[in-house]
Amino acid sequence: MASFPELSERAQHLLKALVERYIGEGQPVGSRALAKDAGLSPATIRNVMADLEELGLITSPHTSAGRLPTVSGYRLFVDSLLTVKPLQQGIVDHLWCDLETRDSPRELLEAASKLVSELTHMACIVTMPRRESLAFQHIEFLPLSEQRVLAILVTSDQEIHNKIIHAPRSFSAAELQVAANFFNAMCGGKDMATAREHLRSELQKERERLSDELLHAGEMADQALQVGSRSKKPFLVRGETNLMDFVDLADLERLRTLFDAFRQKESIVGLLDSCLDSPGVKILIGEESGFRPLEPCSLVTASYSVDDRAVGVLGVIGPTRMKYERVIPLVDITAKLVGAALNQRGLVPT
Amino acid sequence: MASFPELSERAQHLLKALVERYIGEGQPVGSRALAKDAGLSPATIRNVMADLEELGLITSPHTSAGRLPTVSGYRLFVDSLLTVKPLQQGIVDHLWCDLETRDSPRELLEAASKLVSELTHMACIVTMPRRESLAFQHIEFLPLSEQRVLAILVTSDQEIHNKIIHAPRSFSAAELQVAANFFNAMCGGKDMATAREHLRSELQKERERLSDELLHAGEMADQALQVGSRSKKPFLVRGETNLMDFVDLADLERLRTLFDAFRQKESIVGLLDSCLDSPGVKILIGEESGFRPLEPCSLVTASYSVDDRAVGVLGVIGPTRMKYERVIPLVDITAKLVGAALNQRGLVPT
DNA sequence: GATTAGCACTCGAGTATGCCGAGTGCCAGA
DNA sequence: TCTGGCACTCGGCATACTCGAGTGCTAATC
Numbered sequence: 209m210a211s212f213p214e215l216s217e218r219a220q221h222l223l224k225a226l227v228e229r230y231i232g233e234g235q236p237v238g239s240r241a242l243a244k245d246a247g248l249s250p251a252t253i254r255n256v257m258a259d260l261e262e263l264g265l266i267t268s269p270h271t272s273a274g275r276l277p278t279v280s281g282y283r284l285f286v287d288s289l290l291t292v293k294p295l296q297q298g299i300v301d302h303l304w305c306d307l308e309t310r311d312s313p314r315e316l317l318e319a320a321s322k323l324v325s326e327l328t329h330m331a332c333i334v335t336m337p338r339r340e341s342l343a344f345q346h347i348e349f350l351p352l353s354e355q356r357v358l359a360i361l362v363t364s365d366q367e368i369h370n371k372i373i374h375a376p377r378s379f380s381a382a383e384l385q386v387a388a389n390f391f392n393a394m395c396g397g398k399d400m401a402t403a404r405e406h407l408r409s410e411l412q413k414e415r416e417r418l419s420d421e422l423l424h425a426g427e428m429a430d431q432a433l434q435v436g437s438r439s440k441k442p443f444l445v446r447g448e449t450n451l452m453d454f455v456d457l458a459d460l461e462r463l464r465t466l467f468d469a470f471r472q473k474e475s476i477v478g479l480l481d482s483c484l485d486s487p488g489v490k491i492l493i494g495e496e497s498g499f500r501p502l503e504p505c506s507l508v509t510a511s512y513s514v515d516d517r518a519v520g521v522l523g524v525i526g527p528t529r530m531k532y533e534r535v536i537p538l539v540d541i542t543a544k545l546v547g548a549a550l551n552q553r554g555l556v557p558t
Numbered sequence: 559m560a561s562f563p564e565l566s567e568r569a570q571h572l573l574k575a576l577v578e579r580y581i582g583e584g585q586p587v588g589s590r591a592l593a594k595d596a597g598l599s600p601a602t603i604r605n606v607m608a609d610l611e612e613l614g615l616i617t618s619p620h621t622s623a624g625r626l627p628t629v630s631g632y633r634l635f636v637d638s639l640l641t642v643k644p645l646q647q648g649i650v651d652h653l654w655c656d657l658e659t660r661d662s663p664r665e666l667l668e669a670a671s672k673l674v675s676e677l678t679h680m681a682c683i684v685t686m687p688r689r690e691s692l693a694f695q696h697i698e699f700l701p702l703s704e705q706r707v708l709a710i711l712v713t714s715d716q717e718i719h720n721k722i723i724h725a726p727r728s729f730s731a732a733e734l735q736v737a738a739n740f741f742n743a744m745c746g747g748k749d750m751a752t753a754r755e756h757l758r759s760e761l762q763k764e765r766e767r768l769s770d771e772l773l774h775a776g777e778m779a780d781q782a783l784q785v786g787s788r789s790k791k792p793f794l795v796r797g798e799t800n801l802m803d804f805v806d807l808a809d810l811e812r813l814r815t816l817f818d819a820f821r822q823k824e825s826i827v828g829l830l831d832s833c834l835d836s837p838g839v840k841i842l843i844g845e846e847s848g849f850r851p852l853e854p855c856s857l858v859t860a861s862y863s864v865d866d867r868a869v870g871v872l873g874v875i876g877p878t879r880m881k882y883e884r885v886i887p888l889v890d891i892t893a894k895l896v897g898a899a900l901n902q903r904g905l906v907p908t
Numbered sequence: 909g910a911t912t913a914g915c916a917c918t919c920g921a922g923t924a925t926g927c928c929g930a931g932t933g934c935c936a937g938a
Numbered sequence: 939t940c941t942g943g944c945a946c947t948c949g950g951c952a953t954a955c956t957c958g959a960g961t962g963c964t965a966a967t968c
Contacts, residue, residue, distance in 0.1 A: 272919045272960045311722040368720050372661040452814045464802045622931045622948045
């Protein structure tokens with residue numbers, strides 16, 4: 209990231225004023241407008257603007273329009289010029305009240321994304337907790353018709369995962385109960401990835417000493433623990449339609465690719481996962497995300513943690529021209545609250 | 559519904575041609591265009607068109623444009639003029655192959671809606687099966703931390719419903735097992751609504767003869783059976799973004815209300831449920847649905863059945879100007895296949 | 909040396925204007 | 939009953955023009 213030490217105090221102030229104004233009004237801002245705020249004449253402002261343009265921090269869409277920030281301009285703005293407004297305590301309380309009452313992680317995340325999208329009037333996206341980082345808590349098998357078995361897996365965040373498994377033969381409820389008890393004793397409390405490792409190695413080691421049921425059940429348990437690292441729908445989006453209201457995005461072509469991206473998962477999840485490990489709030493402006501459909505947008509993310517391990521990401525998607533000083537603290541706090549709410553439950557194992 | 563017996567053979571043919579042409583091209587059709595098809599002169603056509611306009615079947619957007627069908631025009635068209643094209647056997651096979659392999663009803667419906675939306679390039683909406691009409695198959699309780707109990711309910715369509723219940727006190731796994739066995743014996747095979755009735759009356763009757771655990775568990779079972787008549791997300795929508803491609807709907811305002819309607823449930827579900835009991839394919843054109851966001855759209859629905867009881871609805875949403883003769887058979891057949899796939903499983907109780 | 913006023917220039921948005929073509933309604937004639 | 943002809947209507951498109959906001963540059967001023 210380029211820094212701009214050569215930038216005079218005044219130039220910085222001016223850039224800040226320009227970005228703020230552009231974010232507020234959405235139209236290229238001219239020298240006159242800034243001159244009033246700064247107590248300088250338009251001509252002076254124009255000189256400074258010319259410098260800023262040379263540095264690639266602002267551009268003008270055409271000769272006789274005002275200037276607007278480039279991606280680098282926004283970057284500099286959010287990195288060092290921005291004065292973040294702390295979130296009102298009332299809002300924090302409101303968030304917490306809503307979140308702490310949720311039963312399952314899924315509901316919790318749904319509530320969180322809904323709240324954030326409403327507060328920002330933008331779209332909010334949340335990834336489900338990564339299973340690898342969660343602890344295995346409990347597994348249960350239920351016989352269904354024919355040779356299908358329902359595996360019910362409870363993870364340390366108290367989320368319930370169902371999976372239907374096609375068994376090699378049919379099992380009685382009693383047999384399955386025995387198997388479940390066995391695995392629960394074996395893996396309970398271990399984290400998901402090591403639980404699976406452990407399960408596999410044990411099955412391998414004890415192959416001859418174990419009964420047939422257990423071996424079969426072992427394979428089923430293995431399948432249940434796998435299921436990729438996340439559930440089928442690995443993230444939630446709320447408030448997408450809010451994005452239709454921004455003139456900046458009012459282009460059916462763009463909106464369509466954006467909405468399609470929400471519906472399809474891989475790239476979005478990859479992008480969010482890449483924000484998982486950086487602590488604090490991460491901001492991707494326009495093309496910085498390296499993801500086409502998000503080009504006209506900015507993404508503000510923060511990760512949330514269970515047991516001090518970052519397991520998921522909460523993000524806000526909106527036009528590049530968004531009120532960062534409000535969005536940043538909201539995303540930050542909400543992610544923390546989500547983590548707190550997840551930690552608050554599920555600490556007492558069964 | 560008004561019928562138009564006074565309509566001459568020729569007028570009907572002409573209306574048909576006009577609607578077809580308008581559906582195909584999307585522009586008001588003039589007398590010249592129709593004259594070529596009909597082997598008549600434009601002037602003659604104009605006379606007939608004037609009649610049709612007087613009857614309210616077509617209009618012209620302005621003096622010197624061609625004509626396009628009104629809602630009544632479309633109505634007459636789909637009711638008595640339309641020649642439905644039977645679905646190619648290849649497509650039927652393709653659908654069936656895809657559907658029959660699905661494990662859970664949810665996956666099945668997801669697959670169905672995805673397929674239909676892709677085949678039509680429009681949006682497809684499917685309601686989840688109504689629980690009241692399904693049979694209770696199995697319930698299981700799992701103790702979670704503190705006083706929370708996970709109720710797992712399996713219905714006759716082999717769908718799995720999870721619900722976390724806050725219990726009056728904590729229960730051991732064994733206690734819960736006993737209770738589950740009791741309820742399974744009591745209600746197994748009964749249909750959902752009567753199962754709940756039965757449960758309640760039994761609990762009332764036997765109040766003093768039953769143990770405390772069972773009474774408490776009874777209340778939990780009651781809660782599990784309730785959960786409204788459908789799950790939280792009572793319907794699925796796929797291919798919404800396809801709608802952005804239709805010029806007829808290319809209006810951000812409209813699209814926004816439409817998309818918001820998809821996200822929020824009540825009205826859509828109400829609308830679809832009202833199509834549940836009419837057999838065969840039902841078509842709602844434009845404002846006929848009585849639902850604002852759907853005004854520029856048509857809705858083609860058919861219900862699907864389990865055990866000969868209509869339990870859900872599959873529908874296609876697209877511009878009024880859609881190829882009904884293709885959509886109708888597709889919706890019809892797909893709904894039947896969904897029913898067949900649901901019936902095919904879950905007949906053998908555990 | 910930094911700041912400012914003045915001036916010529918650029919460009920987009922909005923508006924008026926005119927033309928073309930597709931389509932209509934109506935009437936008279938086949 | 940059908941058809942050809944004719945006058946008329948109206949939207950779409952292109953052209954031309956004006957207006958205003960804004961710029962860059964230069965020379966004068968603090």
